[in-house]
Amino acid sequence: MRFAIRLPANILYKALTSPWEATLPPEKSVHFAKAVDELAYDYLWVAEHIVQHPKLVPAMGAKFYEAVSAAGFLLGATQRIHLLTYICPIPYHNPLVWAKAIASVDHLSGGRLALGLAAGHLRREFEAIGVSFEKRGAICDEYLQAMKELWTSDRPEFHGEFVNFSNMIFEPKPCQSPHPPLLIGGDAKPALRRAAKFGDGWLPWQTTRREMKDAIAYIHDQPEVQARTRPFEVFTLLAEVPEEDRLNFDKMHYPRYKDETVDLIGQLKDAGATGMVVHLPKTDSYEECLDWVRWFSQEIIPLYRT
Numbered sequence: 001m002r003f004a005i006r007l008p009a010n011i012l013y014k015a016l017t018s019p020w021e022a023t024l025p026p027e028k029s030v031h032f033a034k035a036v037d038e039l040a041y042d043y044l045w046v047a048e049h050i051v052q053h054p055k056l057v058p059a060m061g062a063k064f065y066e067a068v069s070a071a072g073f074l075l076g077a078t079q080r081i082h083l084l085t086y087i088c089p090i091p092y093h094n095p096l097v098w099a100k101a102i103a104s105v106d107h108l109s110g111g112r113l114a115l116g117l118a119a120g121h122l123r124r125e126f127e128a129i130g131v132s133f134e135k136r137g138a139i140c141d142e143y144l145q146a147m148k149e150l151w152t153s154d155r156p157e158f159h160g161e162f163v164n165f166s167n168m169i170f171e172p173k174p175c176q177s178p179h180p181p182l183l184i185g186g187d188a189k190p191a192l193r194r195a196a197k198f199g200d201g202w203l204p205w206q207t208t209r210r211e212m213k214d215a216i217a218y219i220h221d222q223p224e225v226q227a228r229t230r231p232f233e234v235f236t237l238l239a240e241v242p243e244e245d246r247l248n249f250d251k252m253h254y255p256r257y258k259d260e261t262v263d264l265i266g267q268l269k270d271a272g273a274t275g276m277v278v279h280l281p282k283t284d285s286y287e288e289c290l291d292w293v294r295w296f297s298q299e300i301i302p303l304y305r306t
Contacts, residue, residue: 001265001304002275004043004084004235005036005293007074008286011047012061015252018282018289022061028286030077035290037078039297040305043114044078045086045277046070053124068101068113075109082112084235086277087185087203089120091131091139095163099147103174111175116203116235117144118185119194137190138162144182144198151179183235187215196222201233201274206252208241209271216272235275236268256281256292261300 009024011017036044048067052060071083106113119136120126126133139162146163149156150170157166174180184195185203195202196219204212216234219225225232238261240253255261265276278296283289 001269001273002042002235003040003278003301003304004045004086004275005041005278005296006280007044007046007070008032008280008289009063010065010070012063014059014061016254016279017061018280018284020283020285022063024286030074032286032290032293033074033078033081036293036297037081039294040301041081041278041297042275043082043084044074045084045116046074047086048088049122049125050092051125051128053122056122068098068105071113072101072105072109075105075112078112080112082114083109084114084116084183086116087118087205088115089125089136090117090143091120091126091136092129093143095143095146096150096165098143099150099170102147102180103151103170103172106174106176106180107172109175111180113174113176114181114183116183116185117199118203118205119191137194141194141198144194148179148198181233183233187211189218192219193222195219196225196232199232200230201235203277204234204236206241207236208243209267212236212268212273213271231274233274234272235277236273238264238268238276238278240264254279254281258299261296262303265300265304 007029009021009029012022033044046067047064049064052062067085067088071085075083102113119140123133142160142162146158149158151174156168156170181200182198183201183203184191184199185205187205187207192215202219207215242251255264280289281292283292
């Protein structure tokens, strides 16, 4: 079981964050990254949106980093921990430029980047960036294929509806072979098939344990997963997702104390999870939050190390 902890002040969802995060200075994010680098966490995760519609700001906030560049900066400040993007909308990024950025960060960090990716869901954001919302699924599939071609081929070549290149040299390659882990998010059947076909794992999003178990079975029925020689990862939110009104973050329960945390991890593991995406608890200060992060590392994570 592996654990990914959230970078504070990177997302400002009202239901998920503490008031102090809105004014946390950037140097505290670096301090946090260095602190968790010395703890038992496997990943520090960074969210991404590019722009935000004003109507969504009261619920979601607007402060999101561009995840790969933020990951590169934080990897430069740390020695051990890996950075996970959670979650980058694939269609927002030119696949050649993004493949280069990803390869550069992975190469320079010694292979400490992991990518949480998805199709995206905010129509206004797609419109602002100038990408077709209706074609986002097809764009995702093609961009993933094109980036894999760039990362793995000596003379990459790709011809599709959205991407075309041939007789190219692409260096440096990522440090990780064949490329950084690709964890694909989304709960609809096309997203599950995308995870099976192109991904190294799946990121459920506000999914009940029953639904997650069914989705994992569906993924493992796909021929690409059956042919895999490496394990297929499932990183899920460490949260109790209600059967009703699941898109309301206020209705989700994030465990804070040991007994309820261990119980929920056990249930999620039984449903098929191999990793936990951990949110920070609501606290009165950065220092109190960091105390909880240290407590979780010392009291919870060792229970799942062999």
